Amino acid sequence: MYAGGNFGYTLFIPSGGIFRSDDGGATWKNIGWDLHPDFHALAFDPNDSNKVLLGNDGGVYYSTSRGGRTAPETSPCVAGPDAAACLNRTTWVNKNGTVNPATAGVTGRTGLQIAQFTSIGVVPSTLVAPGAQSLRYWGGTQDNGTLRKSVNSGTWFDMTSGDGGQVVVDQTDHSSCGGFGACFVYGTFFGISLYRITDGGAGFFTRRSILSGINQSDRAEFYIPVALNQLNTNQLFTATFRLYRTDNAKAANAADVHFKTISPDLTSGCTGAAPNGARGCFISAIGIGGGTGVYTGSDDGLVFFSPDAMVSDNPTWTRLDLHSQGAGDKHSLPARPVAWIAVDRSNNRVAYLGYNGFNAATPHQPGHVFKTADAGQSWTDISGNLPDSPVNSLTIDPSFPNTLYAATDVGPMVTYDGGAHWAQLGTGFPIVAVDQVDFDSYDRVIGAGTHGRGAWSLIDSVSAPALVLSKVDSGRLVRGGSNIDYTLTLRNIGNAPATGVTITDPIPADTSFVSADAGGVNNGGVVTWSGLSVPFNSSVSVHLTVKIDPGIKAKVSSIVDDGYSATSAQGPSATGSPVVTPIAPLFRFTLAPASQLDGARVGSSVNYKVTLSNTGFNADSYNMSSSGGTFPVSFLDSTCTTPLTTTSTVASGSSTDVCVKVSVPTGTADSTMSTATVTATSVGNPALSASGTVITKAVAVDTLVVDDDSFSTTPVDVQHFYTDALTAAGKSFQVWDLGNDKNLPLNYLKSFKFVVWFTGNSFPSPLGPYESELKAYLDAGGNLFLSGQDLLDQSAGTTAFVRDYLHVTWDGSETQNDKATKHINAIAGTLTDGLASVAYNNAVLGNDFEDQITPNGTAQPIFTDDSGQPDALSFSGGFKVVFLAFPFEGYGAANDSTGRTALINRVYAFFG
Structure with missing residues (x-):
């Protein structure tokens, strides 16, 4: 609470809204009309307390009249359709710059740089259209969406709205969206809310949820971690308390992207606060690099490694954070939250951990950055002279392996000698928490996202190649006497050509040399390719064939190719990860x-x-x-x-x-x-x-009720509203609760003549994982009754399913989103003819996030809200749909003539 200077009886309370009392607290006025919610700070001019500065999650606002509404008001200003008549008499001036919402053009700049970035991603210049003046950046911001920077100005555009969590840029692909930029960008809101953007940010609100296979009831971080395999960009990882992997992240349809569970619980399993005081037992970091191995770290301090989590659906996991004597052993890792895992892009045995917290929390296990060179069998504290402050992210310089960039709570830091010495990175950077740094090796540009001072970049003038070495076998099953064909690929992701390149590969044990292409020479059991050149943003591949000894011993279960490496005349080099080829049995x-x-x-x-x-x-x-x-x-x-x-x-x-x-x-x-x-x-x-x-x-019944109301931070079980109404209407049904089993079988769904599907408070995009199934059901002539709150919010309403099957045109903006109403009004000549105006009860779900809709094609509006805009429709064609853009459970009373049962009867009469 703030007291208003020379206005002794003037009080302000900022919280979820902003309220002012001019009579010492006897009465209060809402002065937060059309402002961003969540207010945190307020200050007065000491010489004139009419002048007020206000800080909220949307930035800074200024008023010269205590926020407005200072004139006498003849009647109380209450919520409702006429509230704007007095609520909008506020006088706040936006000090954050202004944008024309119709054109997205900037109409005013203030130079205020206060965005709270939670993540940052740099788009290499090779992916930006010719003629662009600068690089493109992406960043997730707290409460202010995921932003994309213009390549030709300092303007940042909110591409998703909502809360911006993680953002990951595919640095390899710009052709699939016409060269607009990095086409595939992955991001999150808060909670389990992973999505992708495939147009490089060419359009607003084009994100699509990719949640199929992920249990949205899992315990999870506020911002779940996301990691993209830059050597195989169809492979994407995310995590809750367990790890998920998709191998088709770039599928043509977002609904077809499917995640597999590839780990057990990789935390200590707590359901409340973690034993170390962290907010919970969640995976907080995923580390991927070369080879097939994956690391995880959790808020409760556990670290795991799997050597095959990129290729196996049932990987092997080994815990790494405890030494032989357990948690008290000084050689164990700190039992603090693991914030980041950086893995060498060629050799997954080399990895770095970044820790949150302070040394006082783990006095026997201090340190903030740790390195392993043997896949976690041993760790070295390389914190050196780093300040005792949380490390939030780490990035390895692929050109100079002893160079490591760290995002810390006191700014960006760098080591050039493997952690022996650390220093501030660059000059002119504010002393502020940096949540994340990202390195674009193609341009040698570092992007830094700060918590409160916006985004920053640093350009390194050094020209250097950056080598990434990988190796695969042909995938054929082998035994004694078989050949193994290897392909070694050397990529240059730097900004300069690599010349004088030499690749060496020792012949694996229990094999003999057969052949090597591209001038490869076997000398003493080591094959060498010399005199190679790799232009920047390019690659070369060489091939090696070896023969497994015909008399190989039965105890040998695999052939391991290891120790291969590449060097260049410029200095940068790379060492690869081991390649394991199993010996196959005769029959399996x-x-x-x-x-x-x-x-x-x-x-x-x-x-x-x-x-x-x-x-x-x-x-x-x-x-x-x-x-x-x-x-x-x-x-x-x-x-x-x-x-x-x-x-x-x-x-x-x-x-x-x-x-x-x-x-x-x-x-x-x-x-x-x-x-x-x-x-x-x-x-x-x-x-x-x-x-x-x-x-x-x-x-043997005609109706399936699909309960989709569990996936929310504020879930409310509303199933009985539907089952009670159906029972009262004499309809027999089965129930499928997606909260218990997310995998709704398609043939089972098709076995029903009618489907009643509701989403309650589930958000965002609760239908996203099921759009393909619903298309198949409707294409077979099905009948769908759909209802929910905030079903269309943002781009959830812009999908082809919503347009072509629900028959709703939705632009993804706030124009029709979250339009509170007190009444649901029937429309004459439609299936609701005669139902009149029915009271809407928003207390059922505790929110007022009803939507307005624009029916398309031959769809008919069947209800309107208080403003006369459609909020429900019916469609009849090869299939039939009744869609309510508000929750059915808030419609009227249970059994009155204009309530839910009456509406159910009308819907079934329409279905026929």
């Missing part, structure tokens, strides 16, 4: 997936697909059988047309699909479950078999 195979659940209408059948992968050295075929379950099971070929009992021959390293048909007998009771075990047995070695289960649910 897998069956996937291990379990499937779907459904079918009684009297019909459902087809499942199982994939048999031959991971043995010899070709093989497989006998199919089933056991258990109450529904008949049969097997067909991959087209689900030709019956089979034994598959065709499957070559080594190949796979085949088998169709498993489950028939649901007529007369089966609704919701009956049948669990059958499907078994494949090797013909080449009948002792080998693999099994999976298929679980089938019978459908």
Whole structure:
């Protein structure tokens, strides 16, 4: 609370809003009209307390009349459609610059640089259109969206609205969006809210959620970590208390991007505050570099490494933070929050950890930056003379491996000697917390995002190549006597050519040299390629073939190629990560997936697909059988047309699909479950078999209720509003609660004539992961009744599904978003004819985030809000949709003639 200087009875309270009392607290006025919420600071001119400066999450505002509303008001100003008549009499002047919302053009600048950046990403100049005057930057900002800097001015544009968390730029691709910039940009709001942008920022609010496969009920950081594999930009990682990976991050449709869970809980498992005092047990950092290994770090101080998390769906994880004597051992890592993990782009055994907190919290384990050169078997404290202050991010200079850049709470720091000595990076930088630094090696530019002083950049005039060395085998299964074909690729991500390049590769143990291309010479068991050149932003590849010893011992399970490296005449060099090629047994195979659940209408059948992968050295075929379950099971070929009992021959390293048909007998009771075990047995070695289960649910009713209300920071269980109304209307139904199982089977969904889908407070983009399924359901002639709050907010309403299936035109701006209403008004001549005006109860969900909509095509508006704008529609074509852009649960009372039951009856009459 602030007291207003020479106005002794004037009081201000800034919090979620800003309120003023002119009578010592007897009455209060809201003076926060049309301002950003969350107010933190207020100050007066000591000589004239009419002059007030106000600070909130949106910046700084100024008034010469105590914020306005100083004239007498004849009646109280209360919330409602006429509130603007008095609430908007405020006098705040925006001191943060002004923008024309219609054109996004800047109409005024103040030079105030106070953005709170939580992340920063630099777009290399090679990805910026010719003629641009500067680099492009991206950054997530607290409460002010994810921003993109113009390449030709100092203007930053909010591309997403909301809270800007992490931002990650794909530094390799600009062609797929017409050369506008780095096409693929990944970001987050707060919570589990990962999205992607694919147009390089050419349009506003074009982000699309990519959450399929991620359990949104997981414990998670406020801003979840995100890491992109820059050597394979289809591979993206994110984390909650466990690690997720997608291998199709650049899929054509965002809804098709799917994440796999690739770890158990990699924290200590707490559900409240962490044992070390951190906010919780969440993964806070992901480290990826060369090879196939991945590191994780958590807020509760745990560090893990997997050597195969880039390539395996069931990786091996090893904890790294404890020494042999446990947490009290002085050689263990600090039990403080791990803020960042930087991994060498070529050699994943070299990694650095950056720690938050202060040494006093772990006096026996001090330090803020630690290095490993052996994948975490041992660690060295390289904090040197770093201030005892949180380190928030780390970046390795790929041209000079002993150079490391650190974002700290006291500014950006640098070491040029591997951590022996640290110094402030550059000059002229304010003493302020830096949340993140990003290094563009193509231009040698560092971007720094500060918490309160905006974004900064530093350009290094040094010209140097930056070498990244990688190696893969051909992927063929091998045994004694087999050849292994390796490809070594050397990339130059620096700003100068690499000349006089030499690549060396020792012949692996238990193998012999066969051949090398590009002039490679084997001398004493080491193959050398000399005299190579790699232009900047380019790469060269060489090939090596070795033969596994025919008499290799049975105890040898793999061939490990390690120790390969590259040097250049300019000095920069690289050492690669180990490449492990397993020795395959004669016969081995897998069956996937291990379990499937779907459904079918009684009297019909459902087809499942199982994939048999031959991971043995010899070709093989497989006998199919089933056991258990109450529904008949049969097997067909991959087209689900030709019956089979034994598959065709499957070559080594190949796979085949088998169709498993489950028939649901007529007369089966609704919701009956049948669990059958499907078994494949090797013909080449009948002792080998693999099994999976298929679980089938019978459908004998017409309606499926899909409960999608769990994915919110303020979830409210509203299922009973729908089930009560359906029951009162005499409708039988099944319920699928996505909060319990996010994987809604498509054939099961298609088994219902009607689908009632609600999202409650779920945000953002609750429909995003299910748009492809809903398209398939509607394309088959389905009937969808959809309702929710904030369903369309930002770009969630700009998808092709919303446009072509819900038949809503939505521009992604705030024009129609969050338009509170007190009444829902029926429209004559539509399915709501005669329902009149019904009170809307926003207390059910505790929010007032109803939307207005613009129906397109032949869709009809069926309700309007207080302002007369449509907020619901119906569509009839090859399928039927009734969409409420407000929560059905807030509509009227339970059973009155104009309430929810009456509306359900109207909807079903429309569906027919």
